[in-house]
Amino acid sequence: MARVVVDVMLKPEILDPQGQAVANALPRLGVTDVSSVRIGRRIEIEFAGEPDLDTAREIADKLLANPVIEDFDIRTAEDA
C-alpha cells in the first residue's frame, strides 16, 4: 500500500526553542560537535485507493502546515 508522507518544518527564520533545548542537552550525552537541531513533524497519509498527491498537498497547505511559520515537503513512500 502506497502512502503519502508529509514533512513539516519550521521556516529557517523562525526560532525553534525545542530544537535549541535538545541541542543544549547533547553535551550531557558527550556529544559536542552538533551546531544546530531543528524539530519538525512527519505525517503519513493513507488513501483508500491510489495516493493522490494533489489532495495531499491541499491537506498539507490548509491544515497540516501553517504557511506563516512552516514549510512542508510531500512524497510517496512504499511499505517495505
Added chain:
Amino acid sequence: MRIGVVTFPGSLDDGDAARAVRIAGAEPVRLWHGDADLQGVDAVVLPGGFSYGDYLRCGAIARFAPAMESIIDAARGGLPVLGICNGFQILCEAHLLPGALTRNQHLHFRNRDQFLRVEATNTAWTSQFSEGQEILIPVKNGEGCFVADEATLDRLEGEGQVVARYVRGNPNGSQRDIAAITNEAGNVVGIMPHPEHAVEALTGPSLDGLGFFTSVLRSLAGAGAGGQGEGQH
C-alpha cells in the same frame, strides 16, 4: 446586547468569558463548536483553553469547526470578534489576523499577572481605554510567542494594529512585545492575556479586563439600528 461565547472541546475559559460578558451588562449566549448557527448574536468571544488538545498546532483544528466557518464569514462582514489566548491562536489559524503564536521562547508555561500598555483604542473591543493606559490582567500560556515576518510587523505598527504590548517584562518572547493585535477594520481583536479573569475584585488582580467587554457594548450601541455598519462595505 447578546454576545456569543464558543465552546470547543478543550475550551477552559468559556465560563469565565460568559461571566465577564454578564458583568459588563450583556447577555451571554453559549455557542457550540459543532453548530454553525450563531443565533443572531451581536458579537463573539473565542475563549481560552486547549481546543482539540492543541493537537497539530494550537487552534489549527478548531479553525475548521462549523461555528468557526460562520464566524469567519460574519467577521469579514464586520461582526466584532474577540479571541483570547487559544481564541487568538484560532483567529491566526483562520487568517482573520496575521502572524502566528508559537512556543514560548524560554519553553516554560507562564502564569502571572501581567502589565500591558493599550496602544489602539479605535477597535471594537478597546474604545473604553485611553491610549497609553497601563492595565494589569493575568497571562497564562505555553504557546504565546507572537511571530510574523518583519514586513507584517512593520505594517501592524504602521497601521496602528498593535492593540497592546507587554510592559515591565515580556512573558513569552513575543516579537516587539506584542500582546494583542487587530485586523484592518478593527472589529477582530486577538489578545494573549486574559481580560475575562480580571473583571471582579474577588478573583482578579484588577478590574481592567472589563473594559474589553464594555467597549464592545459601546461600539455596538454606536452602530445603532444600522447593524454592523462600516464593515459591510
